[in-house]
Amino acid sequence: MTAKPPHEKGDFRKPDLVELTSLDSTIKLDIRYATTNNFMRTVFYPEARAFMQRPAAEALVRAHQKLRAMGYGLLIHDAYRPWYVTKMFWEGTPPDKRIFVADPSQGSRHNRGCAVDLTLYDLKTGKPAEMVGLYDEMSExxxxxxxxxTSLARWHRELLRRAMEAEGFTVYEFEWWHFDFKDWAKYPILNVQARRSVQGAIRVSPLPGLLARLGISGMICFFQHDTFVP
Structure with missing residues (x-):
């Protein structure tokens, strides 16, 4: 049986995913799931890009711009995430570590385009700010x-949290880098990949062998003006 996202009922807003760097080019990207530098050691995304629902994206940009006055900017590790990737994370994570991944039967707030994984970077050096733990580290x-x-690492962590909370985000209780936008429940779970072809189609095509083993089929949708269109 082909795995599919959970069925949802509700009056959801129409998805309006926008690319974060299109709103502010000084937002930096380190999209780990477009590389093998992640806890699964697998490439999940064909391109290093980051999308969020427009209100969440605009709120994130405001946080980024306020941080600039203190010499910092935002560095994004992940934002919108297709549901099939959430399922692969769940299947590939030991049961005792699953507080660090979302249950695909419920969907992730990343799947709704309303969650972001991020850290700070120093505007002067361009380097990531010191934090208490590493991104995707599955520990206390x-x-x-x-x-x-260190006191500096804790200060950076708190600075990031204050900046994001001021714009309507809430930190996830087990991950200092994960923030959910306040309106996440108003958007549906999505399962499309962000790769634009010459014809403008977005295709879910990476990892065909792994997708097949998990019973997940590819999908096609259409991309127009940097917005996902069902």
Whole structure:
């Protein structure tokens, strides 16, 4: 049986995913799932791009611009994530570590385009700011209130949290880098990949062998003006 996202009922807003760097080119990207530098050691995305629903994206840009006054900017590790990737994460994570991944039977707020994984970078050096734990580290050091690490790392973590919360985001209780936008429940779970072909189609095509083993079929939708169109 082909795996599909959970069926949802509700009066959802029409998806309006926009590319973050199209709103502010000074937002930096380090999209780990477009590389093998991630906890699964697998490439999941064909391109290093980051999308969010427009209101969430605009709120993130406001946080980024306010941080600039303090010498920092936002560096994005992940934003919108197709549902099939969430399923692969769940299947590939040991049961005792699944607090760090979303249950595909419920869907992820990343799948709705309303969650973002990010950190700070120093405007002067362009380098990521020191944090208490590493991105996607599955340990207590990832908890937003973990008391260890250096005072500077904890200050960076708190600065990021304050900036995001001021714009309507909430930090996930087990990951200092993960923030959910306040309106996440108003958007549906999506399962499309962000790759634009010459014809303008977005195709889910990476990892055919792994997708097949998980019973997930590819999908095609259409892309127009950097917006996902069902």
């Amino acid at each position: 050091r990832s908890y937003p209130d973990y008391p260890g690490g």
